[in-house]
Amino acid sequence: MTQIINSLAEVSADYDVLFxxxxxxxxxxxxxYPAAVAALQAFRAKGGQVVLLTNAPRPWKYVAAQLDRMGVPKDAWDVIVSSGDAAQDAMFAGAVGRKVWAIAMDKDQGFFADVPPEWQHAPAIERVSLEEAEGIVCCGLFDDETETPEDYRAWLTTAQERGMKLLCANPDVIVDLGEKRLYxxxxxxxxxxxxxxxxxxFGKPHAPIYELARKRLDLAEDARILAVGDGIPTDIPGARAQGIDALFVTGGLAFDQFGADVENPVREKLEEWLSMRSEAPRYSIGRLR
Incomplete structure (x- = not known):
């Protein structure tokens, strides 16, 4: 049974690090969200460390730039680790070959162009047509505001028939952009x-992104970590697989499932919803605050 809390401060003293x-x-x-920013600042002010762990399909510096544009202060976090970081490492290692067909938007170009220092001397990754490619690198849809996966059936059927592997830079299935839901x-x-x-x-809930986060903070094996997230297919099972506690933010992707007040989920609705998905995060909260 999950414990519903009203603020991060109720449990933060039990943890050294937030993912x-x-x-x-x-x-x-x-x-x-101002309240969420304040919660992270307060956690760090008391000596905690914050890893912003995101399934964004871009290297971390692009995520940092986006946060700057949103006005998120740098004292709210210590490091950023993205699915793009972990997947980029695999791409340059040749996980799907050196000639790749890229499904990506202009904003994802850094994934291909910014070669990490450790891969500067590796053979280049060449973006080619599907017909020439050895594998696929997918950062997202070409146009996520109008397209659905069905629009890719012909291309992906051809790739499957050729036995090509697809490297997924962002395991998230959907995301809400303001009021709009995108694939x-x-x-x-x-x-x-x-x-x-x-x-x-390579992103949440899979191990590489967590391993990279531990490495970037040089965390001890016994570090007390709390994973905060709104993704039942990603954040919560990812934390469980890592053996760390999870705080489920009910007011995120599933905001309309737990009653009319997004800030205060109805326990009965929440428990039933979690049970149907065989998940039991240690804590739940309406919105991070």
Missing amino acids: CDLWGCLHNGVAA CAGALAEFYEDLGGQSLY
């Missing part, structure tokens, strides 16, 4: 698997 999701927890893709790279990766193809994942 905090971004979209749906710290911001809505358009603007930051993410994870939706295409799942669709590809439904067609019989093989998809490779």
Whole structure:
């Protein structure tokens, strides 16, 4: 049974580090949540460390720039670790070959162009047509405001028939941009698997992103970590697999499932919803605050 709390401060003394999701927890893709920012600042002011752990398909510095534009102060976090960081490492290691067909928007170009220092001397990754490619790198849809996975059926069927692997830079299936719900790279990766193809994942809930977060903070094995997130398919099972506690933000992706007051989920509705998904995060909260 999950424990519903009203503020992070109720439990923060039990933890050294937060692994905090971004979209749906710290911001809505358009603007930051002031109460969430204040909660992270307060945690750090008492000696805690904050890792912003996001399934964004871009290297961390692009995520930092987006947070700057939203007005999120730098004293709210210590490091950012993105699915893009972990997936980029795999791409440069050759996980899907050196010639790749990229499903990406202009904002994702840094994923391909910004070569990490440790890969500066590796053979180049070349973006080519589907016909020439050895594998696929998917950062998202070409146009996530108008397209759905079904628009990619012909391309992905061809790729599957050729036995190509798909590297997914963002395991999220959907995200809310303000009031609009959009498909993410994870939706295409799942669709590809439904067609019989093989998809490779590196963001939440998969281990590589957590391993990278521990490495960047040089965390001790016994560090007390609390994972904060609104993604039942990503944040919560990811924390469980890592053996760390989770705080489920009910006012994120599933905001309309737990009663009329987003800030105060109805316990009965929440418990039933979690049970149907076989999840039991240690804590739940309406909005991070």
